[in-house]
Each structure stands twice: as structure tokens, then as C-alpha cells.
Amino acid sequence: MSILHIVGLGPGDPDSIPLGSYEIMRRGWPVVLRTREHPAVKRLEEMGVTYQTCDDLYDACDTFEAVYEAIVARLLHLAEGHPHVVYAVPGHPLVAERAVQILLAQPHPGVEVEVGPGQSFLDLAVARLGIDPVEGLLLLDGLALRHDQLNPRLHTFVAQVYDRAVASEVKLTLMELYPDEYEVVVVRAAGVHGEERMERVALYEIDRLPWIDHLTTLYVPPARDADVLYRDLHEAPRIVEVLRGPNGCPWDRKQTHASLRKYVVEEAYEVAEAIDEGDADHLAEELGDLLLQILLHARIAEEAGEFTLRDVFAGLAAKLVRRHPHVFGDEVAKTADDVLGIWEQVKQDERRNEEREESVLSGVKLSGPALAVAQAVQKAAAKVGFDWVNEADVWQKVKEEMNELDIERGREPRDVAKLAAEAGDVLFAVVNLCRFLDLDAEAVLAQATRKFARRFRYVEQRMRSDGGSWETASPETLDAYWNEAKIAFSQSN
Secondary structure: OEEEEEEEOEOOOHHHOOHHHHHHHOOOOOEEEOOOOOOOHHHHHHOOOOOEEOHHHHHHOOOHHHHHHHHHHHHHHHHOOOOEEEEEEOEOOOOOOHHHHHHHHOOEOOEEEEEOOOOOHHHHHHHHHOOOHHHOEEEEEHHHOOHHHOOOOOEEEEEOOOOHHHHHHHHHHHOOOOOOOOEEEEEEOOOOOOOOEEEEEEHHHHHHOOOOOOOEEEEEOOOOOHHHHOOOOOHHHHHHHHHOOOOOOHHHHHOOHHHHHHHHHHHHHHHHHHHHHOOHHHHHHHHHHHHHHHHHHHHHHHHOOOOOHHHHHHHHHHHHHHOOHHHHOOOOOOOHHHHHHHHHHHHHHHHHHHOOOOOOOOOOOOOOOHHHHHHHHHHHHHHOOOOOOOHHHHHHHHHHHHHHHHHHHOOOOOOHHHHHHHHHHHHHHHHHHHHHOOOOHHHHHHHHHHHHHHHHHHHHHHHHHOOOOOOOOOHHHHHHHHHHHHHHOOOOO
């Protein structure tokens, strides 16, 4: 059994090399340095420690991941012929050392990995900047930085900003959240006497600094300004929580799932309208309004102990993965038609799991515009013979439902629930009549609404031209304007 000892050389200053690392490297065992480009290495030479490095692998490999894999292979090969091998890395062995993580991720027959002492650059950087990590700290890898890792409320360190090219990529990622002028601190060789350098600059300038090298770390301080915080994905849910809280907005606090239902539909239609307009800024605004409805419903549900916003995200993520087996699984889809076929099959499987008995209505989505859904339900029922015989019978049903509504509205006191039920029956019957007349109920009502809007605007214009107002105009005058509007738009209905 060979032992691979992994030790750290500290953040850079030769005097900061841990005593334990010195002791291990001076025992005469083979010593491998990840890189010779570290200020503490000169002290090893002064102490007579012989070593080999992995610097040649950086030139031989095309990617950093390939470099790390090659380092692991070299170390394991060396361990085959020696009972003890030392691998020394800058800083701490467990901080920003991908090769070490690869070694620890899986067992290697005949080789035991021991992680020894070290000191991270983070310790000195935090001390130099006067930061208390308990306030919340992010340590991120500049070579693999993603915008979804960022949290503007926390102290953020981006390590391994090796050169100006890496700094440029880091800058572009940070700019997805932070303004171009946001002040950051570029830290080089923290704690290394004679080499340390710290400079406060605007974010957009970090890749213009000529002295950036392998000892460089970027510090991004917590944001306080609304223009940054508002861009964070957690901020809007936090605001909704405040609005629903004890000292929040009276209107928001009294809302329920039922009271907000109409706003969800309304906002969805406004998103569709913005899409039709082709206005990107308007679309972004309307998507925000629709998202607000989602956040409100999630918050109401959380207060009731039903589910949370995280449950919504979890359910969505699981569904996306489940319905894309050609991306996340073994299915193969080469065309859009292949994808649609897979999608429908997955949805059918889901419906079979949800319904114990297959229904004629299983293929009908009950969500959507009420008129369109009603017509779809009627068509599905009609396919199995559950339908009226002729148009006259449907017309008779419309009159019957209207009569029942008339009776109900005449009762005192009025029962709102019964009125709603009878009014719904009337609408459902009229939709059925439209179907028998080969008319699309949704399109018919949309056309009628547009016609009313045109005529109403005509009435408004006539009233203004006559110097009138809604407060002073008589019913007879408004009726006359309306008749004029009907004539004016008679050709276009």
C-alpha cells in the first residue's frame, strides 16, 4: 500500500508554509509540485528539497480538466513505485484544487490518499479586507463561474483569475447582475511580502490591469443599491413576503387563490398581447406581472402550509427532465416531430398514472379560455353520441336556461352562488349553439367585444366633440350616439 500525502504550501509568503508541510517534504520522499510558479517554492530550494513539477502538463493539455486528469495519472503512476509520495499545492489542499478532488472522489487500489496541512489564500484576503465571513461569503472559481452562483447580498471572492482572458470572462458573467461601474477589489498575492497588491476598480476595468496573474483573486462586496438587488432572483419573492406580512399591503394581505384567479388569466392574455406587438420591453414588463401572480399564489400556499415556491420550482424541474428523455435520458430525437411524439407519449403515461379509469374527456385540457374549453368538452362528448339531435333542440335548451336564470334573479334575497350557476348554464348552452352553427365561440365573442369597443370609442369621440361628458350626457343622447356608431360601422360590423 502506498500513501499519497497531499500538503499545502500556504497562500504565497515563504514564511507561511505550514510546519507540517515542511516536515513531510523533507523526509526524502518524492515531491511533486502542481506548479513551480508560487512564491514559497524558492524557500523549498533554499531548504534543499528536491521536487518535480506538473508545469509541463499545462502546455501539453488543451483544457484545465485535462491537466487535472493528467496530474492524477502522474501521481498514481509514481505511487506504484514508492511507498510514500508527496503532492504539494499552493494554498490549502482542499481549496480550489480540482486534481485533489478527483483523487478523493473515488478509491484507487493500492494507494491511500492523506490530506495534510495548508493555509488558504482566503484567510489572508479576508484579513486584508477586514471582512467577517460569518456575514455570508461566497468563494467561486473564476474558471467555471456561472451567473446562477451569484448572490449580491454576500461577500464574494472569485479565485483563480489567472490572467486577463479569465478576468474578461469573469467580468462578463458578473455584469449579468452587477452594473459596469460597480466597485470591486482586485487582490494579488495576499499576504506575500513585497508582492501583495490590492486595487479598487470599476468592474468593467478588471481585465485591463496588466499585473493580473495566477495569484490574483477578485473581491465583490455586498450590494446595497436597489438597481443591483432588484436583479437578484430572490428579491421579488422577498418583497412579496413583505407585502403579505403583518406590516405589508392591506390589499395583498387579503388576497386568496380564488380572488387572484382572474388576474392570472388577465396577465397571461397581456403577455400574449405583448408577444403579438413584438415589443421586447413591453413583453419583459408583462412577464414580470405574470410572475407576480405565481409568487403571490406560492406565498399564500406557503402561509397555509400547502406548498412553497421551492416546491413549484422542484415540480417544474422534475417535469422538464421527465418530458425530455431525449436530452436527459436514453431516448433519441433527431427532429421536432420526434420530440413531439416523445412528449405526447410521456404525457399519456402521466395521465394513466393520474387517472384510474380512462375518460372520454382525458384528452381535453380544462385549463384555458372558458369558452374554448367548453366547446372542446362538448365536442369530446359528442364523439361518443352524448349530444343534442338537432339545432332546434339546442336553441330550446338556451331559452330554457335563460328562463331559469330569469327566475333566479327575481328571487329575494338573491343567492349569488345559484345566480352564478344559472348564468354559467346559459353560457354553456350558448356555446353549444355556436358549435351546432359551426361557429367558434371564442372567436365569436372576441369579434363582438371588438365591435362594442369600436362603437364605444365612437360614442366617446362624439360626446367630446359636442362638449359633453359622462356626467351630463342624457340616456337619449347616448342612445343616439350609439345608433350613429352602428351605422358608421355597419359594413365592418
